[in-house]
Amino acid sequence: MADFPTxxxxxxxxxxxxxxxxxxxxxxxxxxxxxxAASPAMPNIILILADDLGWRELGCYGQEKIxxxxxxxxxxxxxxxNQFHAGSAVCAPSRxxxxxxxxxxxxxxxNNHEVKSGRKDWFGGQMPLPEALPNIAKTLKQHGYATGCxxxxxxxxxxxxxxxxxxxxxxxFGYNCQRNAHDLYxxxxxxxxxxxxxxxxxxxxxxxxxxxxxxxxxxxxxxRQNKSRPxxxxxxxxLPHLPLQVPEEELSRYRGKWPETPYSAGSYQSHETPKAxxxxxxxxxxxxxxxxxxxxxxxxxxxxxxxxxxxxxxTTHLKEQVDYRFFDSVGPLRGLKGQLYEGGIRVPLVxxxxxxxxxxxxxxxxxxxxxxxxxxxxxxxxxxxxPGDGISILPTLLGRxxxxxxxxxxxxxxxxxxxxxxxxxxxxxxxxxxxxxxxxAAMELYDLSKDAGETIDLAAKQPEIVREIEEIIARERVxxxxxAFRFGKYHESAAHP
Numbered sequence: 310m311a312d313f314p315t316x317x318x319x320x321x322x323x324x325x326x327x328x329x330x331x332x333x334x335x336x337x338x339x340x341x342x343x344x345x346a347a348s349p350a351m352p353n354i355i356l357i358l359a360d361d362l363g364w365r366e367l368g369c370y371g372q373e374k375i376x377x378x379x380x381x382x383x384x385x386x387x388x389x390x391n392q393f394h395a396g397s398a399v400c401a402p403s404r405x406x407x408x409x410x411x412x413x414x415x416x417x418x419x420n421n422h423e424v425k426s427g428r429k430d431w432f433g434g435q436m437p438l439p440e441a442l443p444n445i446a447k448t449l450k451q452h453g454y455a456t457g458c459x460x461x462x463x464x465x466x467x468x469x470x471x472x473x474x475x476x477x478x479x480x481x482f483g484y485n486c487q488r489n490a491h492d493l494y495x496x497x498x499x500x501x502x503x504x505x506x507x508x509x510x511x512x513x514x515x516x517x518x519x520x521x522x523x524x525x526x527x528x529x530x531x532x533r534q535n536k537s538r539p540x541x542x543x544x545x546x547x548l549p550h551l552p553l554q555v556p557e558e559e560l561s562r563y564r565g566k567w568p569e570t571p572y573s574a575g576s577y578q579s580h581e582t583p584k585a586x587x588x589x590x591x592x593x594x595x596x597x598x599x600x601x602x603x604x605x606x607x608x609x610x611x612x613x614x615x616x617x618x619x620x621x622x623x624t625t626h627l628k629e630q631v632d633y634r635f636f637d638s639v640g641p642l643r644g645l646k647g648q649l650y651e652g653g654i655r656v657p658l659v660x661x662x663x664x665x666x667x668x669x670x671x672x673x674x675x676x677x678x679x680x681x682x683x684x685x686x687x688x689x690x691x692x693x694x695x696p697g698d699g700i701s702i703l704p705t706l707l708g709r710x711x712x713x714x715x716x717x718x719x720x721x722x723x724x725x726x727x728x729x730x731x732x733x734x735x736x737x738x739x740x741x742x743x744x745x746x747x748x749x750a751a752m753e754l755y756d757l758s759k760d761a762g763e764t765i766d767l768a769a770k771q772p773e774i775v776r777e778i779e780e781i782i783a784r785e786r787v788x789x790x791x792x793a794f795r796f797g798k799y800h801e802s803a804a805h806p
Contacts, residue, residue, distance in 0.1 A: 351453070351539040351689050352662070353614040355601065356681070358407065358543070359594060360400065360461060360490075360550035361646055363624030363638030364655045366591055374567075374636055375588045379599030380618055380659060387616075387661030388670045388706060394677040394733075395622045398646060398653040398723050400487055401435045401463040403621040403678065404545065408444040408464075408476070410682035410697025413722035413730075414785040417442060420725040421487060424466060430496075431504070432486035435463045437471025443695030445682035446477030446541065452691045455479055455535040459528040460545035463487045467499055474502060478543070482527040484520070490547045491577065493520050493554040513578060519556050521548050525597040529604055536608050539689075544601075545621070548594035551630055552577035553586040555593060563588045572630050580630070587631050612663050615688055619678065620656040622646050643763040649721050649731035649740055650763050660706055662688075667708045674705050675733065677719050718778075720785050730786070732778045737771075738763065739778035752778065 364370060367377045369384035396406020397413055397420075405411075405418035413419060418436055426433030438444075450456045458478045462485045465471010473481040484490040485499045494510050494517045510517035528544050553572065563585035573579045580586050598618065605611045624638040625631050626645040633639060644650025658676075660666055680699040686692060687701040698720070704712040719733040728744030736758035741750050752775050754768040768775050 353540050353542075353610060354449070354454075354685055354688065355542045355544065355614060355616045356685070357598060357601075357616070357618045358404070358460070358545040359618070359620040359657075360545070360547050361622060361625045362549060362591065362594075362620035362657070363633065363636070364620075364642060364652070364657060365640040366549075366624065366636060366638050367657055367659075369659065370657055371640060372636070375591050376562075377591065377595040379595045379602060383598065383602065383616060383618060383661050384659045386663065386668045387659060387666045388672055390658035390660075390672050390674065390676065392673050392675045393619065393656060393658035394675075394719060395620065395654045395656045396678045397721060398622050398649055398729075399725055400461070400550075400621055402723065404463055405438065406677070406679045407621075407681060408446060409438075409442065410445065410679050410693070410695070410699040412677070412679050412698040412720040412785070414720050414782075415698060415787050416722070418464065419722055421463070423486070423488060424469070426466065432489040434466025434469065434471070434486040437465025437469040438476055440470035440475050444477055445685050445693075446543065448477075448682070448686060448691065448694040449541045449689060450477050450479065451694065452689065453539060454689070455531075455538055455540040456543070457481070457528070457531040457535075457540070458543045458545070459483055459524050459531065460543075461487060461490050461547045461550075462545070467502065467504075472502075480531065483524045483545075484547060490520075490550065491552060493547065493552065494518065495520055498523065515554050515578060519554075521546060521593065521597070522556075525600065529600060532601070532604055532608070532610070536610060541685075546594055546597065548597075549587060549590035551625060551627060553580040553583050553590070553630055554578065555586055555589045559589040559593045560586055562592065567635070575629060576627065577630065583630050584632060584635060587636070615660070615662040615665075615685075617681070618657065618659045623648075623653040623656065641762050647726040649723055649729045649742075651738070651757070651761065654721065654731075662706070666706050670708070672705050672710070674702060674710070674713065675716060675719065675735075676700075676702050676705075677716075718781050720781065722786055730782055732781050733757070734774070734778060734781070737774050737778070739768075739775065741782075754778075 366372050368381040395403045397403040399421050401421045402419045405416050422436040424433050446456050456478045457480045458473045460483045462473050467485050482500050489495055492512050494515055496510050496512050497504050497506050507518045567584050569582045571581045572583045605614050623646050624633045626647050639652035642652035644652035680702050683693050683699040683701040684703050687703045700714050721731040723729045729742050731740040738755045738757050739752050741752050743750050752768050753766045755763040
């Protein structure tokens with residue numbers, strides 16, 4: 310219990326104390342529970358997390374230029390959510406929300422904050438999760454699931470308290486540090502508790518062993534190795550996050566299709582055909598999803614496997630490299646990665662479970678990634694084992710929408726990109742920006758039912774709605790005593806441009 314640093318949380322009045330008490334009670338119950346034997350009825354669970362994939366960059370969401378036949382087929386065989394949201398607007402906090410089931414006002418990690426390693430040949434990682442903090446991987450493992458994480462982690466360096474091997478995963482392979490993932494031909498990947506040097510790779514040269522392909526192969530191996538027991542595969546692929554790098558055989562599928570403006574300078578490696586490369590990265594990610602689905606069929610696991618596909622946030626804001634207007638990446642929505650407008654946080658969610666999830670269906674349920682831990686626990690038929698802000702969306706997935714509990718509000722607290730807070734309450738969306746320099750910034754208010762693009766600020770006309778949202782912010786925002794996550798004087802890590 311001493312590993313859980315309760316003193317890092319403070320909050321006015323009883324709210325912070327109540328939150329900590331609930332968390333500590335649940336942690337004690339989780340740690341005291343005996344390891345449960347797996348039930349034969351427990352379905353396998355595959356959670357695929359794309360990296361910086363826009364809401365409209367899949368064919369099943371209206372994309373017309375980029376080919377994603379495998380994910381489209383996944384949607385045709387299951388359910389597509391149209392009002393689903395990431396937990397945050399950038400990588401690390403979104404992953405924290407996804408695994409812990411806590412919204413931004415309660416989450417341990419709220420921004421990309423790098424912890425330097427002090428070594429030239431190793432990046433280290435991001436701010437670590439506490440070792441005793443509950444999450445869905447720990448819960449599933451506690452109840453007999455084999456657990457594996459393959460891809461980008463971003464929640465604590467190897468051997469830190471946030472090491473995925475201390476966060477409920479039996480195996481890990483991929484990028485621990487997000488900044489190492491800024492090269493898809495890296496010099497090394499992390500393989501459980503060791504460093505795997507990739508022979509022939511030199512940082513920034515764009516050739517050698519392509520890490521996303523290596524990672525996808527390990528994910529397939531995990532399925533094969535655990536085909537006879539329930540497994541939880543968390544596959545946070547690094548695609549299509551920058552840099553623009555893809556094997557030539559993939560690039561050739563799109564090369565020459567569109568007029569190009571070469572990208573030659575900036576925060577990532579240059580590329581002569583950025584549109585073709587970005588499209589090829591998304592299509593390669595789609596093929597990796599197809600390989601997973603093909604393997605499930607080959608092993609006879611399709612009927613007893615739930616597959617969910619989503620993204621950690623919206624399309625990158627670096628428009629010189631990714632032309633979001635050309636690809637119509639966010640459709641009518643406003644905002645990109647790093648913003649709490651809908652374009653930065655509304656993401657795809659596609660779910661398939663043959664015989665359970667009605668095929669070819671779509672849902673308008675307003676939900677968020679911090680709903681997934683409660684959902685996955687209910688799918689597995691086990692208690693979540695920890696407090697969270699999420700609501701299981703399983704009734705909706707099973708076509709029983711009349712039984713679905715709904716959120717009173719969704720909440721985001723993001724100290725990056727100037728400092729932002731947002732609340733969605735029904736069709737109303739309140740957002741505050743530039744809080745780092747102006748903690749008293751006025752709220753913007755939008756009616757998403759009539760203004761999906763968040764273009765008409767109605768705050769002056771709806772003071773009662775503004776007041777309700779202000780009360781939610783005051784009640785739900787538990788302040789962490791972590792300097793990087795406070796507004797005011799704030800040092801933004803170099804971990805992300």
